[in-house]
Amino acid sequence: MILQTKLFDKLYRFGSVKEVLAKANEVKSGDELAGVAAEDATERVAAKVVLSNLTLEDIYNNPVVPYEDDEVTRIIIDGVNKRIYNEIKNWTVSDLREWVLSDTTTDYDIKRIRQGITSEMAAAITKLMTNMDLVIAAKKIIVEKTANTTIGRPGTFSSRLQTNHPTDDIDGIMAGIMEGLSMGIGDAVIGLNPNDDSVDSVVKILNKFEDFRAQWDVPTQCSVLAHVTTQMEAIKRGAPVGLCFQSIAGSEKGNTAFGINADMISEAYDLTLHEGQAAGPNVMYFETGEGSELSAEANFGADELTMESRCYGFAKKFDPYIVNTVVGFIGPEYLYNSKQVIRAGLEDHFMGKLQGISMGCDVCYTNHMKADQNDAENLAVLLGAAGCNYIMGVPHADDVMLNYESTGFQETATIREIFGYHPIKEFEDWMEKMDISHNGQLTERAGDASIFLN
Known part of the structure; x- marks a missing residue:
């Protein structure tokens, strides 16, 4: 050597x-x-x-x-x-x-x-x-996974509907969900980062999500991104968890900082598969991001890209439905500017797909980073060209709870139009039934949340 x-x-x-x-x-x-x-x-x-x-x-x-x-x-x-x-x-x-x-x-x-x-x-x-x-x-790498629906089929491009609220106000959350769904957002997952991650709050929100999903027969899956142990307790109380979520790291010490280990994730996978809302077999949802190990002093002298790749190796054991690299969330200490964010997003997406992971990307940045919305759109288009499975759909691209900038509803719709992509098949059929789209094109009703109030 x-x-x-x-x-x-x-x-x-x-x-x-x-x-x-x-x-x-x-x-x-x-x-x-x-x-x-x-x-x-x-x-x-x-x-x-x-x-x-x-x-x-x-x-x-x-x-x-x-x-x-x-x-x-x-x-x-x-x-x-x-x-x-x-x-x-x-x-x-x-x-x-x-x-x-x-x-x-x-x-x-x-x-x-x-x-x-x-x-x-x-x-x-x-x-x-x-x-x-x-x-x-x-x-060229195709990665398909199935929960209630199948993500990653060639010709599709999906989105996570993320309507976080600073106080978990259920009316505010649901208003964002209705608007997002009316734009064709949410076929990957309807997922909320809760402000209150108590078991009672998580159960309440999941029940609300499932009641709405069932009422309108929306073919997707739901998740509340509390700690995995909280979600397990919610499942044991009968909550309809579609995807069980957890942030993960590329080292054991990093995972310890998140309060997890492989046995815990295995338990969560088994519980969600047998008692969760989704049919599966892919019922896990992980999030990662370059730099998280360094934040926890758990990088062991390795660079952040290599540690990020190891996250996907860990995730692979649990065959997740989706993994999301939250590429610019930590801030300029780890990715200084738009050039570094764009590079990291493309790196993470490729490394994940190479290892068999259904990859998505939160194309995001913090407000003290040298990046803006044009940079986010540049990366989103590149990921669309690269066959990314999904991106985020955040109202107005501004997460008012997590205080960072991401992609909104229009970005997913535009990327679908640019590349001729479609939502997940069952979700697109539902959009047609709701008169939100026709022959693959959004209709005048698209973006009108009031369709769910009639």
């Missing part, structure tokens, strides 16, 4: 695979904050050169957190199909990149090979790709 290269008459030596991975990453303020970033562009290129020549076996043998110390590492390594891994272990990272990007490599091929790769391998090839590479590579 060679961890050095010479560029412009200067020898660059790296101490470990972890250091190579970190310094090969594109510029991220979080990596700079953690002290793991390349010193300059030349060292970054040198790290990319070294990384491109490492074998997949080198990457496999050097996880960024040791196997014996970390539950997430064990889940990733133990999930590898050894026969497939042995077929490709002598490939270089560059070989894997070229194979994924090749015109002759199909979704079928990738579905098989992904069983032989680790999350660090997925991160490694991502660091050697341009933004356009990430779009075209992700586009």
Whole structure:
């Protein structure tokens, strides 16, 4: 294993695979904050050169957190199909990149090979790709999952309806849901981030959601994004949980900071599958975001992209319906500006799909970040081109409870129009029945929440 290269008459030596991975990453303020970033562009290129020549076996043998110390590492390594891994272990990272990007490599091929790769391998090839590479590579990967309906089928583009309210006022929440549904938003999930995450409040909101969904026969699934233990208790009290939610991290220590572990998520999965509202088999909903491990001092000297990829390796064990990278939510400490946010969104989407995850993206930014709504729309369009399964639908793109900016209702409708995409089939049929759309086009009734008050 060679961890050095010479560029412009200067020898660059790296101490470990972890250091190579970190310094090969594109510029991220979080990596700079953690002290793991390349010193300059030349060292970054040198790290990319070294990384491109490492074998997949080198990457496999050097996880960024040791196997014996970390539950997430064990889940990733133990999930590898050894026969497939042995077929490709002598490939270089560059070989894997070229194979994924090749015109002759199909979704079928990738579905098989992904069983032989680790999350660090997925991160490694991502660091050697341009933004356009990430779009075209992700586009060819199809990931379908089923709860009440099936997300990710070719030609579809979905949305999560997110009508958060600073006081959980049910009338305010429902007004946003009615408006969003009238615009064709919510086919992925109707999901609320609660201000009050007590069991009683979660049960009350879930019952309200399900009563409305059943009354209007809306083909979707509902979720209240409280802690997983709260949702489990809500299920035990009879609450109609469609998707069971939890934020996850790329290390055991990071998950401990979220108050979870693999056994707890396994219990939640089993409970939701057998007592939840959705038919399944995919009933979990996870959220991630580059930088969360550093926030918890749980990155172990690894870069934020590699830790993010490990989130998807952890998620894969529980076969979720959707995973959402909340790409710019943490702030400029981890992604400084729009360029970094756009890059991270494309990276996360590709890494997730490569590992078999039904990926969505909260195309978002905080108000103290060097980004604006035009930047969010740029990333949303790129994700549309890349075959992203879903994005957020937030009233006016402004989350008044979480205090960040995201995508609204118009963005999903516009991306569907640009690329000729449709909502999930059953949801689009419902839109036609409600006269919200006709022959795939929104009607004059679209956006009129009063249709649910008649």
